[in-house]
Amino acid sequence: MKRKTFITLSSTLMAAPIISPFERMFQNKKLKNWSGNLEYSTDKVFYPQSVEAIQKLVKAHDKYKALGTRHCFNRIADSKDNLISMTEMNKVVSLDEKEQTVTVEGGIKYGILAPHLDEKGFALHNLASLPHISVAGSIATATHGSGVGNGNLATAVTALELVIPDGSVVHFSKNKDGENFLAAVVGLGALGFVTKVTLHVEPTYMVKQNVFVKLPMTQLKDHFNEIVSAGYSVSLFTDWQSDSINEVWIKRRDDGTSKNMEAQFYGAKAATKNLHPIAELSAENCTEQLGVAGKWYERLPHFKMGFTPSSGVELQSEYFIPQVNAVDAIFAIQRLGKQIGPHLFISEIRTIAADDLWMSPCRHQASVALHFTWKQEWDSVQKLLPLIEKELEPYKARPHWGKLFTMSPKVLTSRYEKLEDFKKMVEMYDPKGQMRNEFLNTNIFST
Numbered sequence: 027m028k029r030k031t032f033i034t035l036s037s038t039l040m041a042a043p044i045i046s047p048f049e050r051m052f053q054n055k056k057l058k059n060w061s062g063n064l065e066y067s068t069d070k071v072f073y074p075q076s077v078e079a080i081q082k083l084v085k086a087h088d089k090y091k092a093l094g095t096r097h098c099f100n101r102i103a104d105s106k107d108n109l110i111s112m113t114e115m116n117k118v119v120s121l122d123e124k125e126q127t128v129t130v131e132g133g134i135k136y137g138i139l140a141p142h143l144d145e146k147g148f149a150l151h152n153l154a155s156l157p158h159i160s161v162a163g164s165i166a167t168a169t170h171g172s173g174v175g176n177g178n179l180a181t182a183v184t185a186l187e188l189v190i191p192d193g194s195v196v197h198f199s200k201n202k203d204g205e206n207f208l209a210a211v212v213g214l215g216a217l218g219f220v221t222k223v224t225l226h227v228e229p230t231y232m233v234k235q236n237v238f239v240k241l242p243m244t245q246l247k248d249h250f251n252e253i254v255s256a257g258y259s260v261s262l263f264t265d266w267q268s269d270s271i272n273e274v275w276i277k278r279r280d281d282g283t284s285k286n287m288e289a290q291f292y293g294a295k296a297a298t299k300n301l302h303p304i305a306e307l308s309a310e311n312c313t314e315q316l317g318v319a320g321k322w323y324e325r326l327p328h329f330k331m332g333f334t335p336s337s338g339v340e341l342q343s344e345y346f347i348p349q350v351n352a353v354d355a356i357f358a359i360q361r362l363g364k365q366i367g368p369h370l371f372i373s374e375i376r377t378i379a380a381d382d383l384w385m386s387p388c389r390h391q392a393s394v395a396l397h398f399t400w401k402q403e404w405d406s407v408q409k410l411l412p413l414i415e416k417e418l419e420p421y422k423a424r425p426h427w428g429k430l431f432t433m434s435p436k437v438l439t440s441r442y443e444k445l446e447d448f449k450k451m452v453e454m455y456d457p458k459g460q461m462r463n464e465f466l467n468t469n470i471f472s473t
């Protein structure tokens with residue numbers, strides 16, 4: 027632990043009433059989310075270290091919310107009453123080499139799990155742009171990476187263990203629980219506290235990452251599917267300010283025999299040094315590029331563990347549309363370039379394979395995600411989001427659950443065919459609404 031963090035924690039601890047070593051509580055200081063754009067509404071934050079401690083907490087309090095690594099940009103993780111941070115439930119529980127699964131506590135970060143898995147000869151199918159996020163918090167919001175053949179991170183889940191508000195422990199398994207399992211995985215933090223997650227793993231692999239600059243929009247228009255299929259994971263970064271995509275990041279799995287990429291890629295030129303998606307920022311924080319082979323977890327995310335991902339002080343929004351509509355949707359947003367430009371750091375375009383998880387934005391739909399990393403200028407951004415949502419309306423865009431959107435609950439309901447069933451499921455596991463917060467009441471339960 028860094029000295030400064032230790033001192034902050036120690037002084038907070040001294041100011042706070044201690045309940046027990048296993049359900050520590052820090053009070054008197056409200057936490058903010060990672061980007062600092064919002065402060066959570068309570069200063070009561072508990073840090074349980076065991077299932078039993080969570081069971082005690084849910085019995086002792088009426089209302090509460092699970093908190094992961096605080097990387098969401100909206101109030102999905104907020105509570106006016108009690109926050110139960112899962113960050114100290116962070117261990118690898120077991121690796122089943124025969125079944126190819128790993129079981130972890132929900133609060134573990136991908137960046138801690140990944141090297142552990144790799145050491146044992148295993149890997150996950152994909153990672154998000156950053157490794158700093160918790161497994162349970164990521165699957166709760168259907169967090170994703172890129173790749174036409176890669177489902178979001180929640181698609182790797184094969185089993186879950188939750189503590190629900192009545193204090194009991196429930197299990198969901200892909201093999202045994204059918205639709206209930208599909209309902210629980212992208213759970214929006216609404217069903218209970220995810221204490222354990224079992225993930226499918228595969229033999230470890232290497233990845234080479236190449237970046238190309240200035241891909242003409244005309245090429246994108248004519249060859250979109252070929253471009254996004256040119257690697258295991260492909261990301262397109264654009265600021266919508268020119269007739270080119272600024273950077274194309276191609277991550278290819280490498281068995282030691284793959285050839286180097288050509289110097290040209292659909293009219294884009296190979297970068298000659300490591301780049302940051304926001305060209306002006308130092309690439310020091312970014313994973314190695316230039317086609318140098320590296321471990322899967324050191325190439326699939328764009329940003330390195332131990333370094334600040336993305337820009338830092340920012341806002342994010344993201345919308346999922348069917349891949350078949352990608353070119354039309356991209357050109358629709360390009361037409362808003364002048365309005366968007368002054369408030370944007372960068373946009374990223376990624377693909378995600380279809381899945382069957384009830385609340386996943388990619389349910390039954392091979393998807394393209396249009397992402398926006400905004401400057402922290404909410405007054406302006408909140409006026410731009412409705413314009414973007416209107417442009418994407420023909421494609422029935424679904425927003426990322428952890429990012430900022432302005433779509434009405436009625437529109438959301440119309441875009442999630444399983445939303446009504448999901449509500450019933452939540453009512454079964456949390457009949458008194460003890461895990462509900464304003465975000466869930468507004469976006470899920472108000473229609």
Ligand SMILES: Cc1cc2nc3c(=O)[nH]c(=O)nc-3n(C[C@H](O)[C@H](O)[C@H](O)COP(=O)(O)OP(=O)(O)OC[C@H]3O[C@@H](n4cnc5c(N)ncnc54)[C@H](O)[C@@H]3O)c2cc1C
Pocket residue numbers: 060061091092093094095096097098099102103112132133154155156159160161162163164165166167168169170171214215216218219220221335336426428429
């Ligand atoms: C710099 C940056 C880059 C990002 N890149 C990507 C990206 O590449 N792809 C992408 O899809 N998203 C991305 N995101 C968004 C991020 O992945 C999601 O917001 C994700 O949910 C963050 O996980 P978390 O643990 O921080 O969740 P939190 O914000 O802490 O919580 C999110 C939700 O999960 C619930 N929750 C957390 N832990 C538990 C638990 N144990 N049990 C039950 N519920 C729980 C909370 O109640 C809440 O509803 C990025 C965010 C940032 C800040």
